[in-house]
Amino acid sequence: MGLFNDWKKQYKSYNENIKLFILATIFTQIGMGIFMIMYNFYIRELGYPEQTNGTIIAMTSLASAIILVPAGIMSDKIGRKKIMAIGVVISTLALFFRSVLDVEQLLIATAFLTGLSTAFIQVSGVPWLAENSTPSQRVHLFAFQSAIMMVAQVIGNIAGGVLSDTFHYVFKFSGLWSIRITLLIAVIIYLAGILPIFRMNEVRKEKTNTQQVHTFWEKLKSNKTQYKIIAMFAFAQMVIGFGSGLVIPYLNLYFSDRFLASNSVIGVILSLGQAATAIAMIIGPAIVRKVGEVRAVVYLQLSSLPFLLLTGYTENLYIAAIGFLFRQALMNAGNPIQSSLIMGRVDDSVKGLANSVNQMVFSLGWALMGPVSTSIVMVYGAYWGYAYVFTITSILYLFGSLYFLFVFSRVPESTGIKKVAKIS
Numbered sequence: 001m002g003l004f005n006d007w008k009k010q011y012k013s014y015n016e017n018i019k020l021f022i023l024a025t026i027f028t029q030i031g032m033g034i035f036m037i038m039y040n041f042y043i044r045e046l047g048y049p050e051q052t053n054g055t056i057i058a059m060t061s062l063a064s065a066i067i068l069v070p071a072g073i074m075s076d077k078i079g080r081k082k083i084m085a086i087g088v089v090i091s092t093l094a095l096f097f098r099s100v101l102d103v104e105q106l107l108i109a110t111a112f113l114t115g116l117s118t119a120f121i122q123v124s125g126v127p128w129l130a131e132n133s134t135p136s137q138r139v140h141l142f143a144f145q146s147a148i149m150m151v152a153q154v155i156g157n158i159a160g161g162v163l164s165d166t167f168h169y170v171f172k173f174s175g176l177w178s179i180r181i182t183l184l185i186a187v188i189i190y191l192a193g194i195l196p197i198f199r200m201n202e203v204r205k206e207k208t209n210t211q212q213v214h215t216f217w218e219k220l221k222s223n224k225t226q227y228k229i230i231a232m233f234a235f236a237q238m239v240i241g242f243g244s245g246l247v248i249p250y251l252n253l254y255f256s257d258r259f260l261a262s263n264s265v266i267g268v269i270l271s272l273g274q275a276a277t278a279i280a281m282i283i284g285p286a287i288v289r290k291v292g293e294v295r296a297v298v299y300l301q302l303s304s305l306p307f308l309l310l311t312g313y314t315e316n317l318y319i320a321a322i323g324f325l326f327r328q329a330l331m332n333a334g335n336p337i338q339s340s341l342i343m344g345r346v347d348d349s350v351k352g353l354a355n356s357v358n359q360m361v362f363s364l365g366w367a368l369m370g371p372v373s374t375s376i377v378m379v380y381g382a383y384w385g386y387a388y389v390f391t392i393t394s395i396l397y398l399f400g401s402l403y404f405l406f407v408f409s410r411v412p413e414s415t416g417i418k419k420v421a422k423i424s
Contacts, residue, residue: 007282010140017132020196021125022145026152028088028121031190033156035095038164038179038186045176046102056111063115064122065363072123072356076349080124080131081202087120088194092187099183122359127351130343138343139288142336143281150278154271160186226346230354233342236404237358240301241365243396246373246389247308249366251324257382259317269321273328280333293341294408297334301401304330305394312390315383331397341408 011019043053075083094113101107126142133141160182167178247254255261255269280300287296304327311323339355346354377385 007140007144010137011144013137014141015132017200017202018129018141020200021128021132022148024084024088024193024196025125025145025148027193027196028190029149029152030156030159031095031186031188031193033153034160034163034186034189035156035183037157037160038182039098041164042099042176042179042183043107045179048104052104052107056108059108059112060115061363061366063112064119065360067116067119068123068356068360068363069353071119072352072354075120075124075127075352075356079202080128080352081197081200083120083124084128085194085197087117087124088191088197090117091121092191092194095187095190096184099180099187119356123352123356126339126343126355127348130340130351131348135344138340139285139293139337142339143284144336146336146339147278147281150274150281154274154278156186157267157271226350229342229345230350230357232407233338233354234357234361236400236407238361238365239396239400239403241362242369243365243393243400244362245366245369246396247393250373250377253377254386255317255320257377258315258386259320261317269324272321273325276325276329277332280329281336284333284337288337293337293344294405297337297341298401298405300330300334300337301397301404305397308390308394308397312387312394 039056040053043056071083091114094110094117098107098110098114101110125145129141129145130138163182163185164178167173167181168175173181251270252266255266261269284296284300287300290296291299307323307327307330311320311327314320314323342354342358343351373389376389379385380388
């Protein structure tokens with residue numbers, strides 16, 4: 001009850017802009033949760049091979065990687081609200097066309113458009129929260145926002161299956177139309193997220209000509225230190241992303257290949273992982289109060305490593321599932337803390353850039369390590385292949401965590417810019 005009251009008090013302290021953004025997140029994440037859980041089945045129902053699914057996923061990721069940094073710069077210059085609204089409108093159109101079209105080339109093209117447009121929402125969300133909160137609120141706020149996203153996605157995943165089964169078995173629609181109607185419902189729910197965005201109130205700071213010149217020269221002289229902070233944080237994120245890219249996208253295949261688990265069992269395990277992560281994110285701020293932001297992130301990440309190795313080497317499904325749940329919760333619990341940390345160490349003028357760069361390098365790890373992971377498993381088999389992959393991931397996580405501790409424990413929030421030069 002003490003924890004609940006603490007969070008209730010925190011939520012009441014948030015301004016209207018934050019509450020509206022959280023509401024927008026609930027709608028968009030439920031809609032996207034329904035859409036993404038059903039879309040692979042939609043492609044299959046259209047009669048396309050699995051390679052088409054892979055191409056669509058790759059094109060979506062590629063589009064995000066291409067646009068994330070430009071979108072972050074646009075968010076800094078044009079404004080968070082406008083960029084988010086544009087992103088929701090364009091991504092809604094892309095999702096709608098993906099739900100009704102059946103030509104492969106058009107499906108791939110609209111998937112690319114989805115990746116471009118959703119990136120505008122991604123890069124604006126964290127800076128928006130940072131700019132509408134106080135430093136003392138941010139750790140709780142980012143944890144709460146991340147937990148809400150997880151819960152909304154789980155609701156969406158469950159709703160997607162229930163809706164499609166209802167249309168198919170109760171109303172006797174064909175498999176294709178059951179999924180198509182479900183996807184269209186997801187699009188409507190997703191579009192509803194734009195209503196809270198329209199109600200947000202963004203007040204952008206007007207600058208005089210003198211201030212603009214001053215800011216320009218200041219950027220030439222001192223913003224390079226801001227970019228150093230962004231680069232150091234991005235390097236840590238890239239190392240973690242490379243490790244994550246070896247394992248996380250293929251967890252369903254791991255449970256299937258090593259334990260011959262059914263799709264329903266795998267679905268339950270992965271959903272429990274999301275739920276465990278949401279709970280861990282809620283607890284995260286309590287750890288920050290005791291050891292600080294940097295050490296909280298590092299302690300959480302390091303404590304996940306034994307469970308990662310346990311998952312990689314066990315031959316028991318139940319032990320693997322338990323190891324996965326703890327690894328998932330502990331490793332991801334630090335994500336909102338990291339968001340709070342980087343937002344507190346860069347100026348408002350580059351918050352969007354900082355957020356987009358970190359997301360881009362993390363996504364880069366996922367894109368590049370996929371072939372490496374699958375090749376290792378193909379060569380060494382379902383046991384040793386995954387054991388080697390999980391071990392490499394553990395090493396990368398260890399290196400990334402220690403680097404993060406070494407660099408950012410020496411970069412305080414208020415005066416960190418001056419100390420960067422000493423570190424570099």
